[in-house]
Amino acid sequence: IARQAKLIMCLFFLTGNICRSPIAEAVFRKMATDAGVVDKWVIDSGATTDWNTGSSPDARGLACLRTHGIETKHRARQVTKEDFMSFDYILCMDESNLSDLKKKANSVKNSKAKIELLGSYDPEKQLIIKDPYYGHEEDFENVYEQCVRCCKVFLENNS
Structure with a gap:
């Protein structure tokens, strides 16, 4: 019987989970x-918050993904x-996410997740993926492009 290889579990993380993290998840x-x-x-x-629990991603983010042939x-x-x-991995978008996550992880006895900035995988060295919520369509496009660069390297490193 072929042994099932262990799945690699990856969670993309954000304060509200409607802009950057669902784009990163869909791209990946x-x-x-x-x-x-x-x-x-x-x-x-x-x-981190329950503000948007059950909500679809931001319409501008969905439109951006659709432009690139991606549905979520x-x-x-x-x-x-x-x-x-x-x-195994919890990848977040900026420093405040990172500190929130590390605080939460410290309160969990058997935490094993490696918590990192998704931007740490960016070959263009843009560490922070800025929140496009109060911006325009091009801000969502920038998030998409950063996520593509970062996810590509992250996937290569874990393949």
């Missing part, structure tokens, strides 16, 4: 699918203690 899922390795991954995204059925959800115990 498409990339893993196109590379034929999506079945080796558990891919999700989550939020994601609904915002709040990160749980179990996420820190089950996910």
Whole structure:
């Protein structure tokens, strides 16, 4: 019997889980699918707050993804203690996310998640993926392009 390879679990993270993190999640899922390795991954995204729980991603983010031929059925959800115990990677977008996550991880006994900035994988060295919420369509496009660059390197490093 062929042993099932352990799935790599990756969670993209943001305060509200309606702009940057669902874009990153959708981009990464498409990339893993196109590379034929999506079945080796558990891919999700989550939020620190419960502000948007159950909501679809921001319409501008969805429009941006559609422009690039990507659909997502994601609904915002709040990160749980179990996420820190089950996910291998939790990738976030900026320093305030990073400090929130590290605080939460410290309160979880068996936290195993490697918490990193998604931007740390950017070959163009743009560490922070800026929130496009109060911006315009081009700000969502910038987030998309950064996510593509970062997710490509992250996937290569974990393939």
